[in-house]
Amino acid sequence: MSGTYLGMPSFPEAAGKAVRDETLRGNLRHATHTIRDKRAKAVSELVDWPGLREAGKQIKDRTLRHLDDYLVQLEKSVTAAGGTVHWAADADEANRIVAELVKATGEREVVKVKSMATQEIGLNEALEAEGITAYETDLAELIVQLGEDRPSHILVPAIHRNRGEIREIFARTMSEWGRPAPEGLTDAPAELAEAARLHLREKFLRAKVGISGANFMVAETGTLVVVESEGNGRMCLTLPETLISVVGIEKTVPTWQDLEVFLQTLPRSSTAERMNPYTSTWTGTTEADGPKNFHLVLLDNGRTATLADEVGRQALRCIRCSACLNVCPVYERAGGHAYGSVYPGPIGAILSPQLRGMESEIDASLPYASSLCGACYDVCPVAIDIPEVLVHLRERAAGRGGRGHRLEKAAMKAAGWVLNHPAVLAAGEKVASKTRGLHPKRLPGASAWTDSRDLPELPPEPFRDWWKKNRT
Amino acid sequence: MRVALFVTCVNDAVHPSTGIAVVRLLERLGVEVGFPAGQTCCGQPQYNTGYRRETEPLVRRMGRVFEGYDHVVTPSGSCAAMVRDNYPRIARKGSDPELSRVAGSLVPRMYELTEFLVDVLGVTDVGACYPHTVTYHPSCHGLRMLGLGERPRKLLEAVKGLELRELPGAEECCGFGGTFALKNAAVSAAMGEDKVRNAVSTGAEVLCGADNSCLMHIGGILHRQDAPLRALHLAEILASTEEEPHA
Numbered sequence: 001m002s003g004t005y006l007g008m009p010s011f012p013e014a015a016g017k018a019v020r021d022e023t024l025r026g027n028l029r030h031a032t033h034t035i036r037d038k039r040a041k042a043v044s045e046l047v048d049w050p051g052l053r054e055a056g057k058q059i060k061d062r063t064l065r066h067l068d069d070y071l072v073q074l075e076k077s078v079t080a081a082g083g084t085v086h087w088a089a090d091a092d093e094a095n096r097i098v099a100e101l102v103k104a105t106g107e108r109e110v111v112k113v114k115s116m117a118t119q120e121i122g123l124n125e126a127l128e129a130e131g132i133t134a135y136e137t138d139l140a141e142l143i144v145q146l147g148e149d150r151p152s153h154i155l156v157p158a159i160h161r162n163r164g165e166i167r168e169i170f171a172r173t174m175s176e177w178g179r180p181a182p183e184g185l186t187d188a189p190a191e192l193a194e195a196a197r198l199h200l201r202e203k204f205l206r207a208k209v210g211i212s213g214a215n216f217m218v219a220e221t222g223t224l225v226v227v228e229s230e231g232n233g234r235m236c237l238t239l240p241e242t243l244i245s246v247v248g249i250e251k252t253v254p255t256w257q258d259l260e261v262f263l264q265t266l267p268r269s270s271t272a273e274r275m276n277p278y279t280s281t282w283t284g285t286t287e288a289d290g291p292k293n294f295h296l297v298l299l300d301n302g303r304t305a306t307l308a309d310e311v312g313r314q315a316l317r318c319i320r321c322s323a324c325l326n327v328c329p330v331y332e333r334a335g336g337h338a339y340g341s342v343y344p345g346p347i348g349a350i351l352s353p354q355l356r357g358m359e360s361e362i363d364a365s366l367p368y369a370s371s372l373c374g375a376c377y378d379v380c381p382v383a384i385d386i387p388e389v390l391v392h393l394r395e396r397a398a399g400r401g402g403r404g405h406r407l408e409k410a411a412m413k414a415a416g417w418v419l420n421h422p423a424v425l426a427a428g429e430k431v432a433s434k435t436r437g438l439h440p441k442r443l444p445g446a447s448a449w450t451d452s453r454d455l456p457e458l459p460p461e462p463f464r465d466w467w468k469k470n471r472t
Numbered sequence: 473m474r475v476a477l478f479v480t481c482v483n484d485a486v487h488p489s490t491g492i493a494v495v496r497l498l499e500r501l502g503v504e505v506g507f508p509a510g511q512t513c514c515g516q517p518q519y520n521t522g523y524r525r526e527t528e529p530l531v532r533r534m535g536r537v538f539e540g541y542d543h544v545v546t547p548s549g550s551c552a553a554m555v556r557d558n559y560p561r562i563a564r565k566g567s568d569p570e571l572s573r574v575a576g577s578l579v580p581r582m583y584e585l586t587e588f589l590v591d592v593l594g595v596t597d598v599g600a601c602y603p604h605t606v607t608y609h610p611s612c613h614g615l616r617m618l619g620l621g622e623r624p625r626k627l628l629e630a631v632k633g634l635e636l637r638e639l640p641g642a643e644e645c646c647g648f649g650g651t652f653a654l655k656n657a658a659v660s661a662a663m664g665e666d667k668v669r670n671a672v673s674t675g676a677e678v679l680c681g682a683d684n685s686c687l688m689h690i691g692g693i694l695h696r697q698d699a700p701l702r703a704l705h706l707a708e709i710l711a712s713t714e715e716e717p718h719a
Contacts, residue, residue: 016658025662329645333662369656371649371663372520373612388561394522412518416526419481419512420533429485448657452665453692456486463479463488467507471495 008340010365015334024160024335031159032326038272039323039379045274046264055261057383060317063252064307070219070252071298077222081284083294088246090301095126097297098211098244102132105242105293107208113226113233114138115213116320117246117299119151119342120355123211134211135177135203137232139196146173152336152344154322155270160335163187170195178202200232210240210291214247215319216262217296220255223283224296227266227276234280243282243291248299250307250316262319265381269321302355311392315350317382322347324376324386330369339366346376350389358397367393429462436460476506476541478534478582480548480684481513487684493711494547494585497600500713501593505545510537516554521651524562528571531562535574544581545588547707549614550683552584557617584614585707586623586682596626601714603633607676608706609667609690611683612645624682624706631709637674641666648689664693672699682706 008014018024043049063070075085088094098118102110110127112118112134124134124145136145143158144151147169151157158166167187174181179199185191212233214224224245226233237243253259267276285294307313325331325345336344340362341352349370353363367390370376376386398405418424432439436458449455475498479491498505514534515527534555538544546552559575589595608628614620628636647653647663667690671679679694681687684705691703704718712718 012656012658015656019658019662329647329663330656330659333659367522368652371612371645371647371652371660373645373649374616375612375643375645378616391520391522391558394520395524396522398522408521409523412521412523412526416518416523416529419515420529422510422512425481425512432485448654449692451657452661452696453689454695456688456691458486459488461488463484463491464507464509466488466492467495467509471507 005340005362008360008362010361011334011338011340011369012365014338014340014362015330015369018335018338019333021335023162025333027160027162028332028335031156032332035272036326039269039326042268042272042274046268052261052265053381053383056265056319056381057317059253059258059261060382061314063254064250064313064316067249067252067307070254071249074217074219074222074252075298077219078284078294078296079222081222082286083222083284083296086295086297088297088299088301091121094121094246094297094299094301095123098123098246099127099130099132101242101244101295102127102209103130105209107242108132109203109207110134110209110211111137111203111207111236111240112141113210113212113228113236114141114157115211115246116154116342117213117248118211120248121246121299121301123246135200135207137200137203137236138228139193139230139232142196142200143169146170146177150337151342153325154320154343154345154347155325156322160337163189163192166192174199204232204235204239207236207240209242209244210236212236212243212245214245214251215266216259217247217252218254218256218259219252221283223256223281225259226278226280227263228278228280229271229276231278234278237280237282238290240291242293242295244295244297246297246299248301249303266319266321269319269323269379269381302357306351306354309354312350312354312389314384315347315354315389317384318347318351319382321381323379323381327375327379328370329373329375330371334369339369346370346386346390347384350384350386350393353393353397358393358400364397364400364402367391367397426462426464430465433458433461433465473503473543474506474541475503475543475545476508476538478511478514478538478544478546478551479507480546480551482685482688483547486688487705490547490684490705490707493705493707494545496716497598497707497711498545500711501589501595501598503593506541508537508541514551514554516551516558517650519554519558519562524565527562528566528568531559531574532570535570535578538578538581542581543583543588543592544578545583545585547585547705548683548685549584549611549618549620550685552582552587553613553617555579555582584618584620584682586614586620586627587618589627589710590623597630598627598710600630600634600710600712601632602709602712602718604678605635605637605674605676606678606680606709607637607639607671607674607701608642609639609646609671609679609681609686610642611681611686614682615643620682627710628680628706632714634709637676639674639679640670646686646690648686650685653689660689661693664689668693668697668699671701677701678709679703680706680709
């Protein structure tokens with residue numbers, strides 16, 4: 001994954017700072033609660049939602065089981081349609097392929113439709129190192145790019161920014177990237193949108209190279225699909241002479257009919273819309289219409305390794321709707337940046353450590369960034385049991401040892417021994433109850449528990465003693 | 473009908489009044505309750521923190537201890553969900569056939585208290601009297617893993633004198649989450665403080681729940697803030713009668 005996030009502090013540290021940022025918490029609370037209520041309404045309109053959810057899960061699982069076959073079929077279809085397929089094992093290889101392709105056109109600028117895969121591999125930074133400027137064209141991605149910021153949400157990368165902040169970023173930085181923001185720009189949404197429109201229109205009309213991701217790739221026809229709200233993606237897909245799509249291998253679906261399920265579940269889960277405003281599909285190249293050259297870069301970058309894990313592989317079902325972020329009480333307080341990845345929230349907490357491995361501090365801490373409340377599993381349109389995977393990854397983190405885990409393991413073992421010897425446990429409880437007058441309400445120092453909570457007062461006797469006295 | 477109480481480690485050591493309430497309540501409803509003394513902990517804290525192997529002896533112990541009972545009743549949605557959802561997983565991942573035997577035998581017999589009352593005994597009016605204003609927090613594992621649904625509310629609504637007040641954001645996690653409260657203390661506290669703010673806004677005297685671990689966390693914040701309501705387990709409300717009102 002991208003080097004951008006290397007050296008991130010662990011989740012508790014980053015989240016602890018975010019929790020104290022009142023503006024951030026206000027922005028996030030407002031945005032997530034609005035969208036979560038709308039989603040619930042949009043989903044409840046469909047009587048067959050549980051059936052659609054199950055169908056989506058089954059399609060994804062079946063495809064993942066035979067991914068090797070479908071990828072070969074996809075490559076054949078794309079090639080037959082006039083496209084060129086490239087295989088990239090990791091971020092470096094993908095970045096190298098894309099940079100070479102851009103350089104071969106002689107261009108120094110590219111326009112991009114929001115693509116998580118290219119964020120994941122740090123493509124913009126890699127292109128910059130080669131003297132190529134990548135312009136983000138999704139409105140929220142534009143805000144993030146102009147603000148020299150990082151995305152903090154899958155669907156709304158600038159969710160942590162409010163209108164006032166966006167106005168300030170536009171007024172201050174647009175001129176450095178192209179057309180400046182209009183004089184006297186206010187924070188009215190229509191004015192902000194118009195400023196972005198004017199700024200971006202220039203880029204679209206000039207660009208010879210477009211870079212995209214895709215929500216789906218249909219193996220039977222070699223067709224790629226992007227689902228979006230603004231139409232900027234469609235501009236990127238149709239105006240340039242060369243189109244390079246960088247897509248994770250797990251985005252494959254076997255047939256067009258499979259799209260029927262996801263085109264219902266994705267918009268409702270993500271934007272709470274019955275249908276998203278723009279669904280663009282492109283297949284290879286066509287004479288006298290659209291890009292003359294089409295390249296598909298198929299990205300592995302940890303996906304095959306994830307696929308090998310029986311419990312963890314379900315994370316690859318994800319269709320990036322972000323419903324899990326919007327219901328997550330931890331995400332709501334910690335913000336997206338604390339997850340140290342382009343994939344924040346509950347799905348990020350299980351996807352990033354699997355794609356990147358768990359060597360870094362941030363990746364080892366992500367499986368613990370959840371109270372296991374299960375709200376994410378409830379809303380997931382492809383039924384990823386995120387709590388199950390979190391616990392599964394915790395086992396891997398704990399097994400690795402490392403910071404804190406050795407001590408924790410010893411404590412767990414000791415507790416396990418006591419709990420397997422009821423007489424010892426009963427004696428311990430009795431002593432604790434007898435000495436309860438001596439117990440402090442707050443532990444000395446900055447104990448994690450007693451910073452904000454009092455310890456409960458212990459009872460005069462444990463339940464088992466009451467039972468012995470009163471019922472035997 | 474042989475019914476065993478699984479009191480849970482938290483209730484045994486910290487909230488025995490809840491266990492006592494369950495015994496009194498079930499006996500009042502004509503159930504003969506047994507308490508196998510060899511019971512300790514379901515292993516949830518270990519399992520959820522990533523120590524699956526360390527839970528295996530506890531799973532076997534649960535199997536041995538509750539052998540021979542028709543039903544096992546526990547006043548904790550979280551611990552019931554641990555047995556029902558995670559014991560089969562532990563059995564699948566572990567190599568020991570004993571684990572599968574325990575999961576297969578214990579899972580269908582494990583009941584959270586409100587499930588047992590409504591589904592097995594078929595009662596919603598348990599003859600309780602509790603003349604106070606109450607707001608109910610549905611803990612996550614009871615709500616989502618067990619799907620307790622309306623059961624706790626129906627039981628509360630049938631309590632004489634009790635006025636139930638709607639808790640804003642009721643289905644949001646209180647932030648306890650076992651070792652989450654320690655490992656991510658800042659976020660956990662922020663979640664708990666929001667839960668407490670919502671609870672106080674109801675003007676109720678009591679915040680009621682069916683899981684003492686969540687209530688311990690919420691109650692700790694209430695106590696620290698000197699808030700005008702207290703946390704109380706649902707079983708203690710259901711055990712309260714006109715003759716023997718809750719203290």
